[in-house]
Amino acid sequence: MRNGLGRLSDAPALRLGALVVVAVWALYQCFWNLLGHNVHGDESIYVRAGWSYLHGDFSANREHPPTAKYLFGAAQFVFGQGVLGPRIVVGVLVLAVGVTLFWWFRRELGYWSGLLVAAVWLLTPRAFLGTRVDRYALLDPVMIAFAVFALAVAWAWIRSDRVWLAPLSGVLFAVSVTSKVSTIVLLPAFLLLPLLFRQPWRILVGGSAWLIAFVLATVALYAPMGMRSAIVYMVQFQYGQNEHGHPLSIAGSVHTFAPWWANAWFLWSGVGAVTTTVLVIGLLAALVLRPDRLVAYLAVALGLLVVFYTVVAHIALANYYAAWMPLLIALAAIGITRLATRTPRPIGGVVTAVLVVALVVPSAAESITIARTHPDGIARVDAWLDRHGRATGGVLFAAATPTLTDPYFAGRGSMEPDDGPFVAIVVGDDRRFPPSGEVSTFLDEHADELSRTTVDDFTVWTPRSGVVEERDGRLTVVR
Numbered sequence: 242m243r244n245g246l247g248r249l250s251d252a253p254a255l256r257l258g259a260l261v262v263v264a265v266w267a268l269y270q271c272f273w274n275l276l277g278h279n280v281h282g283d284e285s286i287y288v289r290a291g292w293s294y295l296h297g298d299f300s301a302n303r304e305h306p307p308t309a310k311y312l313f314g315a316a317q318f319v320f321g322q323g324v325l326g327p328r329i330v331v332g333v334l335v336l337a338v339g340v341t342l343f344w345w346f347r348r349e350l351g352y353w354s355g356l357l358v359a360a361v362w363l364l365t366p367r368a369f370l371g372t373r374v375d376r377y378a379l380l381d382p383v384m385i386a387f388a389v390f391a392l393a394v395a396w397a398w399i400r401s402d403r404v405w406l407a408p409l410s411g412v413l414f415a416v417s418v419t420s421k422v423s424t425i426v427l428l429p430a431f432l433l434l435p436l437l438f439r440q441p442w443r444i445l446v447g448g449s450a451w452l453i454a455f456v457l458a459t460v461a462l463y464a465p466m467g468m469r470s471a472i473v474y475m476v477q478f479q480y481g482q483n484e485h486g487h488p489l490s491i492a493g494s495v496h497t498f499a500p501w502w503a504n505a506w507f508l509w510s511g512v513g514a515v516t517t518t519v520l521v522i523g524l525l526a527a528l529v530l531r532p533d534r535l536v537a538y539l540a541v542a543l544g545l546l547v548v549f550y551t552v553v554a555h556i557a558l559a560n561y562y563a564a565w566m567p568l569l570i571a572l573a574a575i576g577i578t579r580l581a582t583r584t585p586r587p588i589g590g591v592v593t594a595v596l597v598v599a600l601v602v603p604s605a606a607e608s609i610t611i612a613r614t615h616p617d618g619i620a621r622v623d624a625w626l627d628r629h630g631r632a633t634g635g636v637l638f639a640a641a642t643p644t645l646t647d648p649y650f651a652g653r654g655s656m657e658p659d660d661g662p663f664v665a666i667v668v669g670d671d672r673r674f675p676p677s678g679e680v681s682t683f684l685d686e687h688a689d690e691l692s693r694t695t696v697d698d699f700t701v702w703t704p705r706s707g708v709v710e711e712r713d714g715r716l717t718v719v720r
Contacts, residue, residue, distance in 0.1 A: 256352060263356060267339060267363035269608060270373070271332035277614040278372045280324050281379070282644030285651070288313050288327050288378055299466035304478040307471075308462050309383035309420035327378030334386035335375045338567060339363040345393045346571070349535055350578060357597070358574035364604040365570075367563055368511040372614050373607065374563045380421040381563055387417035388424045389567050391431075392542060396535075398447060399434050407447035411454030419462040422475070423564060426549045430542040437534045487556045488673045495673050499557030504550050508562040516603050519596050523573025523580075530579040536572065543568040618697045622667055623649040625696050631703065634664035639676035641669030641699070658716055662708035666691075668700045683709070683716035690718045 290301040291314030302310065316326030339359040347355030367374050375382040391414035398406035414431070417424045431451065435443040463471060486497035492506050509517050527536050546565040550557065581593035616624075619641070626632065636654045638646050646654045646667075655663075658679055666684070668676055676684075684691070684702060694701045707720035 256356075259356060263360045263363065266604075266608070267336060267360075270364055270611065271335050271376075272329070274611055274614060275328045275332070275376065276325060277611070277616070278370070278376065279616055279618060279620045280648035281370065281377055282642075282647055284324060284327075284378045285648035287380060288317070288324050291315075291327065292317050292322060294466070299471075303466065303471050303474045305380055305475065306419040306422055306463065307466050308416050309380045311462075312383065313378055324378050328376060331375055331378055331382045334382060335363070338386050338389050341390060341393050342567070342571060345396065346574065350575065354574060354578045357578065358571050361570045361574055361600060362567055364607070365516050365600055366511070366513055366603050366607040366610075367566055368513075369560045369563070372610060374511070374560045376611075379560060381560055384417050384421035384424055385564055385567060387413050387420065388427060391417060392427070392538075395431055395434055395451070396538065399438055399440070399443065404447055404450065407451040408454035411451040412458045415455045415458035415462065419459055422479075423549065424546075426545045426553075427542055430538065430545060433541055434538060437537055483555050487558075489556070489558065490671075490673065491557070498555045501551055503557035504547075504562050507557065507559050511559070511562065512566075513603050515599055519577075519599050520569055520573040522596060523576035524569060526576030526580050527572045528576070530576065530583045536575060539568050539572050539575075543572065618699065619645055619649055619669075622696045622699050622701060625694070625701065626665055629703070631664040634708065635661055637661065637663040637666045637680070637709065639666070639668045639680050640671045640674055641667060642671060642674060645669070645671075658711045661710040661716075662719065663710070664703065664708055666702040666709060668702070670698045679714075679716060687716075687718055 286302055287305075287310055291310035291312070293299070293301050293314075294307060294310055295314035295318070299307070312330050313327035316330045317323070318326075320326030320329065339362050342362055343355040343359035345355070346358045369377065375385075391410045394406050394413060395410040397403070398410060410431070414424070414427075432444070432448075435441055435448065460468060488495055488497050489499070490496075491499065491503050496503070512520070528540065532540075543565050546568065550561050550564065554561075577593055577596050580589050580596070582589070584592070626636070634653065636646075636650055637658060637660075638650075638654055638656050641656075643654070643656070656674070658677070666680065668680075668684075690705055691702045692705055694703070704718045707718050709716055710719045711717075712719070
């Protein structure tokens with residue numbers, strides 16, 4: 242029976258069929274309905290900065306490195322200004338990570354292990370504001386992708402005599418770090434690699450080539466925006482933000498500094514209970530069932546990122562957990578594979594099958610979510626105002642931060658009453674920034690002069706005639 246199953250699993254038709262299913266499904270997950278979800282505030286900043294960078298203006302978003310924004314700017318030359326091109330770039334990189342993981346694990350652990358890790362990476366949910374985090378043109382997916390490429394190429398270098406792979410890994414790592422600096426914490430993992438194979442002499446040759454390539458690529462990528470001034474500004478900005486905190490709603494409460502469990506909570510919420518449980522079981526199995534050098538390499542890299550985001554960083558955003566997802570998924574895939582091969586049969590095979598099938602359900606649900614996603618919230622407010630003759634003119638926002646509103650109201654949206662006149666007042670549901678006393682008083686005293694409409698979670702107040710403007714320190718309707 243085992244021989245029969247072995248011959249079946251080796252059948253070229255089965256292997257090809259499984260690969261085609263994963264590939265087609267992955268293309269759907271990465272590229273279908275890319276404009277269905279709202280433009281995120283940070284996404285809008287990076288996309289606009291990328292366009293400016295390619296036109297010689299490097300003044301925007303200097304608190305982050307430039308490389309991901311170069312890519313976003315270049316994509317807009319091909320697909321037009323806006324988020325579509327940059328989102329396609331992110332989709333291509335996500336797909337490339339899947340291909341890289343398949344190539345890497347197939348060589349090390351076999352065909353089905355390679356396909357498993359690629360499928361889990363490409364198909365399972367990683368939610369952020371309703372859809373997968375790596376369907377947004379954010380810096381994190383670019384940083385993550387090139388870090389995985391660098392780790393995989395470094396492994397290929399140490400496993401072969403191809404010395405040129407070492408500087409290639411260094412260049413790829415430079416692209417990662419100059420997209421977003423967080424992955425700089427992975428440096429010890431690269432230093433550890435020759436020691437794992439008891440080849441410390443390789444640090445002298447390949448390690449030196451890796452470091453030189455990394456430094457030269459970093460300098461070249463940073464040079465257009467002024468490396469010294471940009472890095473000094475970035476360090477000062479990020480240190481200040483880490484020192485002073487950033488208000489964020491976590492598990493129903495507002496925190497200025499993230500509690501230690503914040504990233505775990507975001508992971509559980511974004512990935513889902515079923516997928517998280519399977520990944521944790523797989524991770525434990527990888528660490529317990531005769532761990533080898535590959536497990537050690539990936540575990541060190543995973544540990545460095547987790548410690549950085551949970552201990553060093555005092556801020557936790559809803560997308561930060563994505564930084565370690567490819568490493569967690571890789572280790573979990575190893576563990577799931579070894580449950581099948583290194584535990585008593587048939588128990589190991591049954592457990593493995595249950596775990597794999599359990600991942601299919603949330604992946605299918607993610608596909609349904611992608612198909613059904615459509616612009617909502619602030620995007621619908623923008624469309625509603627357009628339909629009702631208020632496509633131009635200022636809009637006063639309360640309980641809705643610029644991060645949310647700028648993608649749709651940049652240049653005409655404000656949270657300051659003295660920036661009027663305003664054609665509308667829009668009140669959101671962000672408990673961190675409730676309406677000021679001036680705004681609340683105006684809405685109470687002038688209710689008979691205003692029309693009130695609810696658009697998703699926003700309340701839109703528009704004057705029946707005229708505009709809203711501040712006079713003598715009080716908001717009033719001016720006809």
